[in-house]
Each structure stands twice: as C-alpha cells, then as structure tokens.
Amino acid sequence: MVVGRIKIRVPGTIRKGEVIPVMALVSHPMDTGLIKNKAGQIIPAYYINDVDIFYGNERVTHCDWSYGISANPFISFYLKADKTAPLKIVYKDNKGGVYQQSVQITPR
Amino acid sequence: MEQEDKGPALTRRTFIKSAGVAGAMFLAAGAFPPLVRPALAAVKGENINEVLKRQFGNRKVSMSHVTINAPIIAENGAVVPLTITSDLPMNNNDYVKKINVYADGNPEPYIAGIELTPANGKAMFAMRIKMRKTSNVRAILETSRGQLYGAIKPVKVTIGGCGG
Numbered sequence: 001m002v003v004g005r006i007k008i009r010v011p012g013t014i015r016k017g018e019v020i021p022v023m024a025l026v027s028h029p030m031d032t033g034l035i036k037n038k039a040g041q042i043i044p045a046y047y048i049n050d051v052d053i054f055y056g057n058e059r060v061t062h063c064d065w066s067y068g069i070s071a072n073p074f075i076s077f078y079l080k081a082d083k084t085a086p087l088k089i090v091y092k093d094n095k096g097g098v099y100q101q102s103v104q105i106t107p108r
Numbered sequence: 109m110e111q112e113d114k115g116p117a118l119t120r121r122t123f124i125k126s127a128g129v130a131g132a133m134f135l136a137a138g139a140f141p142p143l144v145r146p147a148l149a150a151v152k153g154e155n156i157n158e159v160l161k162r163q164f165g166n167r168k169v170s171m172s173h174v175t176i177n178a179p180i181i182a183e184n185g186a187v188v189p190l191t192i193t194s195d196l197p198m199n200n201n202d203y204v205k206k207i208n209v210y211a212d213g214n215p216e217p218y219i220a221g222i223e224l225t226p227a228n229g230k231a232m233f234a235m236r237i238k239m240r241k242t243s244n245v246r247a248i249l250e251t252s253r254g255q256l257y258g259a260i261k262p263v264k265v266t267i268g269g270c271g272g
Contacts, residue, residue, distance in 0.1 A: 068219035069235060069236070070186055070235075070236040074236050076235075077224075078228050079227065079229060
C-alpha cells in the first residue's frame with residue numbers, strides 16, 4: 001500500500017461566497033500499537049496525529065488525532081469559498097511523515 | 109546463628125532483593141516507553157470520566173445544538189462513520205472553536221480534537237472512527253465565547269476495531 005496518497009474533492013462549479021463541502025481521503029495504515037502480527041510481535045503505532053487545512057495563507061482547520069481514527073482516514077467539512085486561492089491539506093504522522101496536496105478553488 | 113558478614117556478598121537474600129529491584133525497573137521501563145506523543149493525547153488507561161474531568165473540569169456542558177450522525181449498529185468497529193453537525197453560528201464574533209470527539213469504550217477515549225474557524229462557514233465535520241466495543245459516542249463543542257455544547261449517541265458494535 002502506498003502511504004500518503006491524497007484525494008481531495010470539491011464541487012465543480014463554485015459561486016463566490018458559497019459554503020462548499022470538501023471531502024478528502026488519504027491512504028495510511030493508522031496502526032494503533034495494540035495489535036499483534038502473526039508472529040506475536042506488536043505492530044508499532046503508526047498513525048496520522050496532525051492535520052492542517054490551509055485556504056490561501058489562512059489556516060482554516062486543524063485536527064489533533066489519536067489512533068482512534070480508522071485506516072485510510074476520510075474527512076469531510078465545509079469551506080466558505082470567498083476568494084481564489086489554493087486549498088492545501090497537510091497530514092503529519094507520528095513517524096515524521098508529511099503528506100500534502102492542494103486544489104485550486106476558483107469561485108465565479 | 110551469628111551473622112559474620114555485613115558486606116555486599118551474594119547471599120540468597122541479597123540476590124532475591126536485587127533481582128526484585130531489577131525486575132521492577134524493567135517492568136517500569138516497559139510500561140512507560142519514552143514515546144513522543146501529541147500534546148493533547150490522553151494519558152494511558154484513562155477512562156472517559158477522567159478525560160472529561162481533565163479537559164473541562166467542572167464546566168457546564170449543555171446538551172443541545174449538536175447532532176451526531178452515526179449508525180445505530182456498526183457491524184465493523186474498525187470503520188464507524190460519524191458526522192457531527194451543529195446549528196451554532198459561525199460568524200467572526202461567535203463561532204465553534206473546537207469539536208472534541210470521544211468513544212467511551214476505547215482504550216484511549218479521546219479520539220479527535222478539531223479546531224474550526226469562521227472560514228469554515230458551517231460547523232460540521234465528518235470522519236470515520238474505530239470503536240472497541242458497544243458504547244457511547246460523545247461530541248463536545250467549544251465556542252469562541254467559552255460555552256460548551258454536547259451530544260451523546262449510543263452505537264452498537266458487532267466486531268471491535270481496536271485490537272488487543
């Protein structure tokens with residue numbers, strides 16, 4: 001499995017000032033550190049614990065996560081599209097991995 | 109019988125003592141590994157009441173304005189879809205600052221803390237969580253004016269999703 005592949009979905013046509021739904025998916029195992037593998041060894045904890053969502057230069061949303069989030073985390077939230085700017089989502093995991101992707105939001 | 113030696117000779121008694129101390133140190137090191145944990149993560153083994161007490165103290169939580177959308181029966185505890193919505197205003201003076209999400213029965217009940225801003229437009233966040241067993245799911249919202257709003261929803265879990 002490729003860790004950190006991100007998909008972001010926003011509506012195709014956006015009117016200025018509209019509140020749009022945003023959906024994002026990232027591939028990540030989100031290991032809890034509680035499960036043993038077949039050899040009886042504990043699979044070490046490996047999960048995303050920090051998510052930052054930027055719209056232009058402004059940080060609109062920030063998440064602190066524990067390992068209680070499911071594997072391949074899916075999130076959905078709203079955003080007020082009032083300017084032409086990139087929407088950037090940055091995921092950080094507990095082993096120092098940083099995964100990010102951005103989509104351009106151009107309201108008409 | 110007379111004791112002839114008070115030095116650190118390896119008698120049966122001192123051996124047992126030192127073995128016990130070494131064992132205790134080993135256990136302590138194993139139980140508290142020096143993990144780098146996020147600032148808000150829970151202390152290991154805390155239950156839901158202790159977590160809420162530590163985070164909010166005795167502040168009043170009013171059970172209104174918050175809706176949790178979750179399945180009544182979740183067949184797979186590893187993937188429980190959850191949507192938290194609120195009809196609270198999201199303008200610059202008064203907005204939902206933070207959504208805290210808990211699952212009572214999990215080894216670590218505090219699952220997520222989501223900080224919103226007025227740029228979100230609507231107070232909503234959806235995610236998928238893991239649940240070990242049938243228990244309540246809670247959401248506690250904190251507004252920028254310092255008020256707390258909450259909601260509780262019971263979810264039945266057929267197969268637990270945390271392992272262990």
